[in-house]
Amino acid sequence: MTDILTLRVVLDGSNPEIWRTLELYSDLPLIEVGHAIQIAVGWENVHRQCFHNHAPDEPALKGDEICWLDADLMDEPLHRDLALSTLESALAASGGVLYFEYDFGDRWIHRVSLMQRRPADAQAPRMSLVEGELRAPIEDSGGLSAWYENLRIISAKDEARNYQEVLDWMRWRVGPCGNIDPTHFDIDVARRKLALHAAGYRGKSVLGAWLQQVPTGTEHFFGRMIAQTELTLDPQFAKPSWLEQILEPFAELIRLCAGTGVKLTHAGWLPPRVVEELLERCQWHGIDYESGTTKRENNLDTVRWLRDIAEEIKLVRKYRGHLIATEFGLGLLAEPGTLHRYLLDCLISGMNSKIHRDCQIIQWIVDEMGLEGFEERADTSNAMLGALHYADARTGEPLTRDSYAPTSALWHLIDRITNFHFSLPTEPNLPARRAALSQLRRYLLSGFDHSLVLEGN
Numbered sequence: 042m043t044d045i046l047t048l049r050v051v052l053d054g055s056n057p058e059i060w061r062t063l064e065l066y067s068d069l070p071l072i073e074v075g076h077a078i079q080i081a082v083g084w085e086n087v088h089r090q091c092f093h094n095h096a097p098d099e100p101a102l103k104g105d106e107i108c109w110l111d112a113d114l115m116d117e118p119l120h121r122d123l124a125l126s127t128l129e130s131a132l133a134a135s136g137g138v139l140y141f142e143y144d145f146g147d148r149w150i151h152r153v154s155l156m157q158r159r160p161a162d163a164q165a166p167r168m169s170l171v172e173g174e175l176r177a178p179i180e181d182s183g184g185l186s187a188w189y190e191n192l193r194i195i196s197a198k199d200e201a202r203n204y205q206e207v208l209d210w211m212r213w214r215v216g217p218c219g220n221i222d223p224t225h226f227d228i229d230v231a232r233r234k235l236a237l238h239a240a241g242y243r244g245k246s247v248l249g250a251w252l253q254q255v256p257t258g259t260e261h262f263f264g265r266m267i268a269q270t271e272l273t274l275d276p277q278f279a280k281p282s283w284l285e286q287i288l289e290p291f292a293e294l295i296r297l298c299a300g301t302g303v304k305l306t307h308a309g310w311l312p313p314r315v316v317e318e319l320l321e322r323c324q325w326h327g328i329d330y331e332s333g334t335t336k337r338e339n340n341l342d343t344v345r346w347l348r349d350i351a352e353e354i355k356l357v358r359k360y361r362g363h364l365i366a367t368e369f370g371l372g373l374l375a376e377p378g379t380l381h382r383y384l385l386d387c388l389i390s391g392m393n394s395k396i397h398r399d400c401q402i403i404q405w406i407v408d409e410m411g412l413e414g415f416e417e418r419a420d421t422s423n424a425m426l427g428a429l430h431y432a433d434a435r436t437g438e439p440l441t442r443d444s445y446a447p448t449s450a451l452w453h454l455i456d457r458i459t460n461f462h463f464s465l466p467t468e469p470n471l472p473a474r475r476a477a478l479s480q481l482r483r484y485l486l487s488g489f490d491h492s493l494v495l496e497g498n
Contacts, residue, residue: 043068043161046128050078050141052177053096053150054185061173066161067129069168071109074128076261077168078141078151080234083177083226086261088144089114091123094135097142097150107134147184149177168239169232176226179214192223216424217417218269218410234268244274247389250491251402259428266425270409271483278488281480287458288381290347291356293322295366295374298357302365310338311348311364319344328461343461346454353450354387388451389485399429400446405482415442422446455481 044067052059061081065074075090091110109121109131121131131139132155141151178188194207211221220227242252242260248267252274255263297303303315311319316336320326329341338344348364351357356370366374373380391397403425412418423440433444440446456478463473 044129044158045161045165046132046158047156047171049154049156050082051152051154052082052185053140053152055175057175059175059177062156062171064165064169064171065128066167067127067158069128070124071126071128071131072111072123073168075123075141075143076238077235078153079143080238080261080264081170081173081231082151083231084143084149085180085265087180088146090141090143091145092131092153093140093142094131096140096152144181147182147187149185166236166239168235170228170235173226173228173231176220176223179211179221181214195221217412217414217421218266230268233271234264237264237268237274240274242274245490246274246276246487247489247491248272248402248486249274251398255429262428263425266406266410266421269411270406272406272409273487276487276489278480278483280484280488281477283462283477284481284484285381287455287462288384290319290323290325290458291351291384292374292380293319294347294351295356295370295380297322298364298366299371300365302360302363304363305359308339309359311344313337316341316344325461328457343454343457346450346457350392350451350454354383354392384451385485385489388449388455391449392451394447396431397447397449399431400426401448401452402486404446404448405486409479409482409486 045064046067048063048065050061050063059082061078063077063081065077069077071092072090075092076086079086079090089111091108091114093109094107095105107119107121108117109123109126112122112124114120115122137155139153141153143149143151178185179191182188182191191207191211194204195211198204208221212219215221238261240249242264243249244252252260252263252267297315297319303311306312313335316338320328320336320341325343328343338348348357351370352359355367356373357364357366359365370380373383387393388401389398391399391401400422403422406425407418407422410421412421419442423442423444423446426440426446431440431446432438433440435445459477459481460474463470463477
């Protein structure tokens with residue numbers, strides 16, 4: 042029978058104690074218990090882990106030492122496989138107290154004590170973080186004594202001990218969304234990380250589907266980024282009530298081009314009278330700050346983008362000097378909601394370009410992380426793109442702040458239309474625009490299933 046075990050995890054030697062309380066299913070493999078502890082404490086899963094049945098730095102009777110570790114490290118009779126041993130069996134072999142070791146160089150030792158147990162509830166998650174205090178030492182700090190020495194140096198601003206060098210390293214190591222305050226522990230972020238891990242970094246939302254395609258071994262890294270947001274791996278966020286109005290210009294362009302289509306000018310532009318009619322139908326007057334009385338497509342970026350994208354995704358096409366609606370576009374228009382869903386699919390799939398899709402999804406994640414500065418945003422985006430093995434297209438080198446990361450032209454158009462839609466008579470309503478774009482990003486990534494997108498891209 043499976044139970045839910047309440048465990049208290051304390052970083053050995055920490056003063057004041059760095060601790061967490063976890064609830065885990067008793068039948069969890071130890072390798073997953075280790076990952077859960079790492080996430081709860083704040084480690085990044087970039088080093089090895091193991092469990093001991095006694096404090097590893099204290100003497101034990103010969104033959105009593107048991108160590109659970111990865112199969113490729115097992116070379117002694119009392120070594121056990123992390124993947125094949127359960128939390129229940131390990132606690133039984135150790136008298137209710139285990140010692141979890143992470144990073145065999147820095148040697149972070151955690152005392153794991155069984156506090157209580159209760160029968161498993163079918164509704165309870167298989168792993169959850171109940172409470173905790175204080176942040177973990179920064180990864181690769183050199184061990185507990187080195188961590189406390191670094192804290193002393195930056196607290197005292199000890200120039201004699203390379204204060205600025207230590208501070209710069211700590212800030213670099215935690216990254217743009219990290220925090221070096223030793224008293225800071227964001228339990229909500231830690232809980233979201235743990236929920237992502239418990240779900241296997243997969244789900245039915247677009248984000249859940251996309252995570253299934255990232256390179257093996259990078260899931261923890263992407264989980265740390267996504268946990269800084271409120272995005273979910275299963276559909277949760279509702280469609281914005283205003284979204285159909287934002288997408289409706291595509292339908293209006295198809296209607297204008299139905300039948301024999303629109304005769305283009307000798308230069309290949311839409312005639313001014315058609316541009317004027319399109320602006321009227323879309324209620325777009327003023328969207329591109331066009332001051333002339335004659336509305337020309339070549340002077341109106343939004344109209345030009347709308348037409349170019351509609352051609353690229355085969356809603357309209359040029360034929361013998363005319364712009365005509367395609368049978369495909371007319372078919373989408375005939376079925377209520379189908380055109381809008383197709384546009385969202387094009388948007389999420391990067392218009393059938395893998396690099397556009399990945400860059401776009403990463404941009405949305407970074408936007409939802411709330412990073413304001415260009416350098417922070419660029420560094421975070423580049424780190425995620427680097428994890429997907431992208432490099433600078435011009436040099437083949439790792440991405441820098443000067444690298445170009447392509448995103449969807451369709452998203453730029455929707456951004457422009459949304460900005461106009463949420464504008465005051467004289468200037469953009471920036472708070473409303475930002476809130477609207479965040480609502481849209483959440484819906485695109487975590488609002489509906491992925492059945493029509495991502496496949497085969």
